[in-house]
Amino acid sequence: MPDTPAPLPYLIIDFDSTFTQVEGLDELADIALTGQPNQEAVVAAIRALTDRGMSGELKFSESLRERLALLPARREHIALLVERLKGKVSESIRRNRGFFEQFPGRVYIVSSGFREFIEPVVAEFGITPEFVLANTFTFDAEDHITGFDTTNPLSQDGGKILQLRQLDLQGPVYALGDGYTDYQIREAGLADRFYAFTENVTRDAVVARADEVLPSFDEFLYQNKLPMTLSYPKNRIKVLLLENPDPRAAELFRQEGYQVDTVPGGLDEDELAARIEGVSILGIRSKTQVTAKVLEAANRLMAVGAFCIGTNQIDLVGCMQKGVPVFNAPFSNTRSVVELALGEIIMLARRIPEKNPKMHRGEWDKSANGAFEVRGKKLGIVGYGNIGSQLSVVAEAIGLQVLYYDVAEKLQLGNAVKCRTLDELLQQADIVTLHVDGRQENTNLFGADEFARMKPGALFLNNARGHVVDVSALAAVLRSGHLGGAAVDVFPYEPKTNQESFESELRGLPNVLLTPHIGGSTAEAQRNIAEFVPERIMQYVNTGNTQQSVNFPNIQLPEQQAHRLIHIHHNVPGVLASINNVLAAHHVNILGQYLKTNEHIGYVITDIDKQYEPEVIQALREVEHTIKFRVLY
Numbered sequence: 094m095p096d097t098p099a100p101l102p103y104l105i106i107d108f109d110s111t112f113t114q115v116e117g118l119d120e121l122a123d124i125a126l127t128g129q130p131n132q133e134a135v136v137a138a139i140r141a142l143t144d145r146g147m148s149g150e151l152k153f154s155e156s157l158r159e160r161l162a163l164l165p166a167r168r169e170h171i172a173l174l175v176e177r178l179k180g181k182v183s184e185s186i187r188r189n190r191g192f193f194e195q196f197p198g199r200v201y202i203v204s205s206g207f208r209e210f211i212e213p214v215v216a217e218f219g220i221t222p223e224f225v226l227a228n229t230f231t232f233d234a235e236d237h238i239t240g241f242d243t244t245n246p247l248s249q250d251g252g253k254i255l256q257l258r259q260l261d262l263q264g265p266v267y268a269l270g271d272g273y274t275d276y277q278i279r280e281a282g283l284a285d286r287f288y289a290f291t292e293n294v295t296r297d298a299v300v301a302r303a304d305e306v307l308p309s310f311d312e313f314l315y316q317n318k319l320p321m322t323l324s325y326p327k328n329r330i331k332v333l334l335l336e337n338p339d340p341r342a343a344e345l346f347r348q349e350g351y352q353v354d355t356v357p358g359g360l361d362e363d364e365l366a367a368r369i370e371g372v373s374i375l376g377i378r379s380k381t382q383v384t385a386k387v388l389e390a391a392n393r394l395m396a397v398g399a400f401c402i403g404t405n406q407i408d409l410v411g412c413m414q415k416g417v418p419v420f421n422a423p424f425s426n427t428r429s430v431v432e433l434a435l436g437e438i439i440m441l442a443r444r445i446p447e448k449n450p451k452m453h454r455g456e457w458d459k460s461a462n463g464a465f466e467v468r469g470k471k472l473g474i475v476g477y478g479n480i481g482s483q484l485s486v487v488a489e490a491i492g493l494q495v496l497y498y499d500v501a502e503k504l505q506l507g508n509a510v511k512c513r514t515l516d517e518l519l520q521q522a523d524i525v526t527l528h529v530d531g532r533q534e535n536t537n538l539f540g541a542d543e544f545a546r547m548k549p550g551a552l553f554l555n556n557a558r559g560h561v562v563d564v565s566a567l568a569a570v571l572r573s574g575h576l577g578g579a580a581v582d583v584f585p586y587e588p589k590t591n592q593e594s595f596e597s598e599l600r601g602l603p604n605v606l607l608t609p610h611i612g613g614s615t616a617e618a619q620r621n622i623a624e625f626v627p628e629r630i631m632q633y634v635n636t637g638n639t640q641q642s643v644n645f646p647n648i649q650l651p652e653q654q655a656h657r658l659i660h661i662h663h664n665v666p667g668v669l670a671s672i673n674n675v676l677a678a679h680h681v682n683i684l685g686q687y688l689k690t691n692e693h694i695g696y697v698i699t700d701i702d703k704q705y706e707p708e709v710i711q712a713l714r715e716v717e718h719t720i721k722f723r724v725l726y
């Protein structure tokens with residue numbers, strides 16, 4: 094835990110849009126006008142006045158007077174407002190409730206809003222009425238709100254300045270808020286620093302004048318070495334997304350409070366090495382190579398997300414040795430690839446790749462030459478994993494007889510027949526489709542020999558990885574007429590962006606369907622991937638859970654108890670004992686401990702009591718063979 098500076102400066106915190114996510118008066122109008130036809134229009138008018146007042150465009154006193162003139166509220170509406178506001182406390186304030194409780198008497202809520210609704214909301218954070226400085230409503234005999242107490246300094250222009258002068262605080266004062274009136278406290282010399290709070294709203298005029306911009310209250314606590322709920326402010330976590338994953342991914346990361354940068358298309362090794370400094374989370378698809386050189390430049394990398402199935406483009410061992418787990422989306426686009434393969438099989442069997450361009454050129458070529466039904470034909474699936482086995486089921490439904498070959502033992506689905514060798518499959522199949530993974534040993538798995546062993550006139554599909562097939566050998570058997578056609582979605586070299594042209598020997602060959610690596614490019618798959626991968630990564634960041642990481646020992650953790658220590662180390666004997674020796678020497682009580690190792694690394698999670706001396710953290714960082722260490726509070 095960071096050391097607390099003594100004494101803690103006085104904190105002057107604004108209420109509307111800072112302590113809470115919303116403006117109290119806007120919400121009060123919304124409540125008071127529920128069910129009225131003019132609700133939307135009046136609330137919008139009040140909001141506009143609030144905004145003009147907050148950005149300094151309109152005199153504050155005018156903005157307040159005009160808003161109250163529009164407000165048709167009564168005393169009973171205030172109780173409803175309080176309940177609503179309790180549910181709208183800013184996320185980072187809510188999560189750091191413990192901080193407010195720990196420092197009674199140092200935090201003032203100074204607001205141009207109204208005491209009647211502020212007091213009960215901040216009371217839940219241990220802030221008592223004498224530390225709330227705000228306006229007060231006036232009411233008529235029927236409890237209608239009629240206006241505000243005009244003798245209150247906060248109802249006047251420069252009200253916060255007047256109020257701070259009256260307070261006459263001795264010692265450093267920091268002001269936090271989203272509005273111009275908060276900045277004015279600093280301008281008048283009544284605060285030593287002004288922090289523009291942008292978690293809920295960003296006003297350029299206010300940000301421009303701030304000493305610091307705070308995307309969250311965590312950032313304030315972190316900068317000032319004050320006790321906080323998180324070990325690290327989320328707004329400091331930088332995400333770099335390449336190759337256009339669905340925008341939902343960026344949205345989820347932003348919702349979590351991370352900073353997100355996107356680069357359309359891919360980056361080559363040098364470009365990525367130059368961009369990766371300071372990046373905590375890297376998101377890529379199939380093209381970007383995460384190499385040793387890239388990892389060397391990655392000084393803050395916490396996790397890599399492959400927004401796809403294949404992870405052959407990533408140096409998985411290199412990541413592991415750097416303490417970086419990699420997460421992919423192992424089944425989010427499976428069905429999309431299966432549907433594409435099935436469509437391609439039928440298109441090739443009917444020689445559509447030749448007929449379609451002819452029609453576009455005005456040529457009517459009605460003939461049955463070389464066209465056949467797929468019913469009863471033998472489909473040979475090479476690689477019977479998630480995609481291969483799903484294709485097996487769907488293909489049988491349209492009458493194909495399935496043969497498969499896999500290097501691993503696999504559950505045989507439906508009536509599929511297992512082949513003991515690749516040769517056995519090649520000799521029988523009318524259609525051969527590749528669904529192996531992209532491991533290096535699969536480079537040129539299909540070359541001249543394998544094609545020669547296929548039946549004359551057979552069809553060939555590669556939706557797996559480009560380097561798995563010798564493209565020149567494929568082009569030769571298509572030109573010679575030995576194969577009846579091919580569909581290819583993946584290539585040894587693929588253009589980096591849609592602006593780069595596609596070069597291949599396969600271009601222009603008869604009955605060849607070429608697609609630009611779109612096997613998984615459907616709305617459904619991309620949306621699923623864009624949710625699946627960020628969820629895994631955020632779970633890892635927040636809890637240490639490595640479930641479904643492709644390179645890390647998988648640990649699914651129970652709910653965190655008190656503090657959680659996350660320790661990644663080289664897998665050599667004695668590290669766990671060293672960790673526990675440090676804990677024992679500092680009399681730290683262990684509530685739970687979980688360890689998993691693989692041949693390279695060990696991953697230990699230790700939940701400990703809330704009470705511990707800060708030196709224990711440094712001592713754990715210094716344990717020999719540590720790769721990475723972090724604490725979750």
Ligand SMILES: NC(=O)C1=CN([C@@H]2O[C@H](COP(=O)(O)OP(=O)(O)OC[C@H]3O[C@@H](n4cnc5c(N)ncnc54)[C@H](O)[C@@H]3O)[C@@H](O)[C@H]2O)C=CC1
Pocket residue numbers: 402403404423426427430475476477478479480481498499500501528529530531535538556557558582583610611612613614
């Ligand atoms: N075109 C596209 O857009 C897409 C392509 N893919 C590619 O498809 C591949 C397969 O995906 P999944 O089925 O989800 O993976 P998976 O890991 O479930 O299945 C791969 C299977 O291939 C087997 N295999 C590996 N090498 C082999 C070999 N030499 N001979 C026979 N079997 C072998 C494995 O034992 C495993 O059963 C991915 O790794 C990826 O490269 C995946 C999604 C989209």
Ligand SMILES: O=C(O)CCC(=O)C(=O)O
Pocket residue numbers: 378379380400401402403404426610612613614
């Ligand atoms: O859509 C992509 O970028 C890659 C799809 C793919 O090849 C995969 O999921 O492995």
